[in-house]
Amino acid sequence: MAEYTMILTEMQGRVAVIRLNRPKALNALCDQLMEELGQALRGYDADPGVAAIVITGSEKAFAAGADIKEMQSRTYPAVYLDDFIGKRWEAVTYVQKPVIAAVAGYALGGGCELAMMCDMIIAAETAKFGQPEINLGVIPGAGGTQRLTRAIGKAKAMDLVLTARMMDANEAERSGLVARIVPAADVVAEAVKIGEKIASLSAPAVAMAKEAVNRAFETTLAEGVKFERRAFQALFSTEDQKEGMAAFAEKRPPAFRNR
Numbered sequence: 001m002a003e004y005t006m007i008l009t010e011m012q013g014r015v016a017v018i019r020l021n022r023p024k025a026l027n028a029l030c031d032q033l034m035e036e037l038g039q040a041l042r043g044y045d046a047d048p049g050v051a052a053i054v055i056t057g058s059e060k061a062f063a064a065g066a067d068i069k070e071m072q073s074r075t076y077p078a079v080y081l082d083d084f085i086g087k088r089w090e091a092v093t094y095v096q097k098p099v100i101a102a103v104a105g106y107a108l109g110g111g112c113e114l115a116m117m118c119d120m121i122i123a124a125e126t127a128k129f130g131q132p133e134i135n136l137g138v139i140p141g142a143g144g145t146q147r148l149t150r151a152i153g154k155a156k157a158m159d160l161v162l163t164a165r166m167m168d169a170n171e172a173e174r175s176g177l178v179a180r181i182v183p184a185a186d187v188v189a190e191a192v193k194i195g196e197k198i199a200s201l202s203a204p205a206v207a208m209a210k211e212a213v214n215r216a217f218e219t220t221l222a223e224g225v226k227f228e229r230r231a232f233q234a235l236f237s238t239e240d241q242k243e244g245m246a247a248f249a250e251k252r253p254p255a256f257r258n259r
């Protein structure tokens with residue numbers, strides 16, 4: 001067990017910022033780090049004072065992937081019985097609140113996969129994305145072949161997964177992997193700004209919007225559209241829908257109460 005925490009956390013207004021904190025190992029995602037990240041995410045998701053979560057790394061690396069040295073001697077029975085990757089790694093996909101990845105430097109392997117599990121990626125100009133697992137004699141194991149392909153299409157996903165080539169921030173934005181590119185010094189501030197904007201909105205509407213967009217990756221168009229319509233209709237039961245529409249009609253800013 002390491003003697004220091006592998007994540008650092010702070011609140012910026014109603015936005016929780018989680019910083020991966022293994023700088024010497026380029027934030028390689030070891031078991032302890034993933035445990036700590038999962039605990040922090042579950043805590044913030046349950047905390048009514050938190051409206052959005054930002055996950056970030058260092059200037060040099062968001063995360064350079066799973067910890068290769070930790071996993072190199074693992075056996076098939078061990079990884080199977082431990083459900084290696086699954087249990088510990090998917091915590092972010094169960095968070096109801098928006099999660100934004102603020103990526104500077106390397107986001108490779110599991111680092112790229114972690115960023116893709118978030119709802120949005122804000123990239124620094126220095127960001128580099130890739131799935132280089134093929135260099136290690138394995139393949140992505142935390143959703144890389146699936147989420148990357150859905151995000152950027154088969155042609156580029158095959159290019160990255162089969163050759164281990166890295167993609168810079170501009171290519172990642174052109175390809176649809178990242179939402180915005182900003183100077184490296186501003187990447188966390190920009191993600192927090194987005195989180196603050198979300199915090200000013202109706203929490204039930206935000207949660208339903210997130211769920212509906214995510215549904216697009218899980219289902220057919222017809223089922224997705226039906227899900228969206230039901231969620232849209234359900235929001236007419238909230239005070240925030242009445243407030244939002246009254247505020248528009250009265251030409252004033254809305255004051256949402258998250259109910």
Ligand SMILES: CC(C)(O)CC(=O)SCCNC(=O)CCNC(=O)[C@H](O)C(C)(C)COP(=O)(O)OP(=O)(O)OC[C@H]1O[C@@H](n2cnc3c(N)ncnc32)[C@H](O)[C@@H]1OP(=O)(O)O
Pocket residue numbers: 024025026028029064065066067068069070085106108109110111113132133135136139140141142144
């Ligand atoms: C989740 C799954 C299932 O999908 C699997 C994976 O994620 S497998 C991992 C995929 N990632 C990689 O293969 C990237 C590995 N890292 C690199 O290729 C390079 O480190 C680099 C290109 C990101 C940066 O290179 P450089 O600037 O030359 O720095 P280094 O000297 O290589 O690294 C510094 C320091 O960090 C350690 N390090 C880096 N990445 C990892 C990692 N993924 N696991 C463990 N340790 C890592 C590296 O060993 C160095 O430490 P020391 O050896 O000097 O103590």
